[in-house]
Amino acid sequence: MAQRTGSADLPLHSGHVPAWLSARMAALGAVICQAIVQEYGRDELLARLAHPFWFQSFGSVMGMDWHSSGVTTSVIGALKRGLRPSQDELGVYVCGGRGKQSRQTPQELNEIGERVGIDADELIRTSRLVAKVDSAAIQDGFDLYLHGFFVTREGHWTVVQQGMNTDNRQARRYHWCSQSKSNFIDEPHTAIDGPVQGEIVNLTDRRAEASRSAQLDLLSTLGPDKIVSRLLADSELDAPQEQQLSLPHLSLPDRHEVRSSDVFIRRLHGTLAAAAEQGPKDFPDLLLTPGxxxxxxxxxxxxxEVVHGAPYRFQDPARFSLAHGGKDRHPYPVPTKVYDETIRVLKSAVQKAKLGNSETLAALKRLDEQARLLERTADGPTFDDYLAQERANSSSFGGRSVFGWESSPQPLSKARGAA
Known part of the structure; x- marks a missing residue:
């Protein structure tokens, strides 16, 4: 049976992902998925995509705005493009998307069904049903505008879809997973992300089973006119209501800058220490770009950590934006040279693993394990000092944002002379 794993507030942002970042997101997203499948299998990838905290961290590590509703659109789009060349080999397919792309999901599932031999009709029914549940059975003030459908060659699937509330400028993301459901109307979601909107009608909650049955009985015995009369007559009666279950809540603020309060600093220190102590020993033949x-x-x-981390590791998705920055210069411009090097190392590791040499992938796992050990004792720079250093080095790392390339910082003595 599916259970909710938490909720999150997502500010609704407009705009687009520039081509230079979109291509990198597709490449990095695809190779991370390949590494997860290589290490843990296709079902584990589906489970990760169905986890709202992991999904947001995944988007952050790819250089997307760490807190934005746009993470959902850009991640699904990046994976659809990035996985397409290897989808038959990997056995993972991405359908749907935003707007008109979501309406192409049935056709795309039909094509996959014919090629792979899975039951496309049942998958199409699933796609339509989960969309109907989130748009009709859950009345929370959000209108669906995005529907992403991930399916494996075994016919297992995860659905990620998102609705918007234009009045409040907020978005809500819904996660579904075939591995954890018993049926479509008894708590089918692995999670629902979005802002608290007060009282919400959710007929998929298991506590609503009596209500669903009573509604059918009322319709069959009284009819709609008598139901309205009965409601008017009973309008002054107050029935006690069971409180909603308390769930972990991720609140993503409507601000662009990343602050120290958004990051578990001890985990950042562990990452930095592991990179200094474990990295050079494990990657001497792969790190070829000077500086x-x-x-x-x-x-x-x-x-x-995104590949190997446990669910509790992703409670601060802002921390993962420190890997490759953000397109809006928060926390700092995207270091394109570092980004490209990361993609190259990961691609090399996955390709070698396919040929039976898993040493580089194993080194990445050791790097993650070392970071977890060191975060208990490691010390390091303050968050503000770390950001200042990254911004000072941005030009040498190929820093780029939607505002353009970062220029080299002007020497202090020269700047004083000019003044």
Whole structure:
């Protein structure tokens, strides 16, 4: 049976992902998925995608705005593009998307069914049903506008869809997973992300079973007109209501900057220490770009956590934006040289693993394990000092944002002379 794993507030943002970042997101997202399948299998990838905290961290590590509703659209789009060339080999397919792309889901599932031999009709029914549940059975003030359907060659699936509330400028993301459901109307979600909107009608909650049955009985015995009369007559009666279950809640603020309060600093210190102590020993033959390699190991440590980390590790998705920055310069411009190096190392590791040499993937796992051990005792820079250092080095790392390339900082003596 599916259970909710938490909720999150997602500010509704407009805009687009620039081509230079979109291509990198597709490449990095695809190779992370390949690494997860290589290490843990296709069902584990579906389970990760169905976890709202992991999903947000996944988008953050790819350089997307760490807190934005746009993470949902950009991650699904990146995976759809990035996994397409290897989808038959990997056995993982991505359908749907935003707007008109969501309406292409049935056709895409039909094509996959014919090619792979899974029951497309049942998957199409599933796609339509989960969309109907989130748009009709759950009346929470959000209108669905995005529907992403992930399916494996075994016919297992995860659905990630999102609705918007334009009045409040907020979005809510819904997660479904075939591995954890007993039926479609008895708490089928693995999680629902979004802002608290007061009282919500949710007929999929298991506590609503009596209500569902009573509604059918009322319709069959009284009819709609008598139901309205009965409601008017009983309007002054107050029936006690069971309180909603308390769930972990991730609140993503409507601000762009990343603050120290958004990050578990001890985990950041563990990552930095592991990169310094474990990285150079494990990656001497892969770090070939002068002046960039050491910084790349820091990003690889965060990517390794996305591949290997347990659910509790993703309660601070902002921390993963420290791997490759953000397109809006928060927490700092995307270090494109580091980003490209990360992709190259991961691609090399996955390709070698396919040929039977899993040493590099194993080194990434050791990097993650080392970070967890060191975070208990490691010390490091303050969060503000760390950001200042990254921004000072941004130009040498190929820093880029929607505002353009970062320029080299002007020497202090020259700047004073000019003044």
């Amino acid at each position: 960039v390699g050491a910084r790349t190991v820091q990003s690889l440590a965060m990517v390794a």
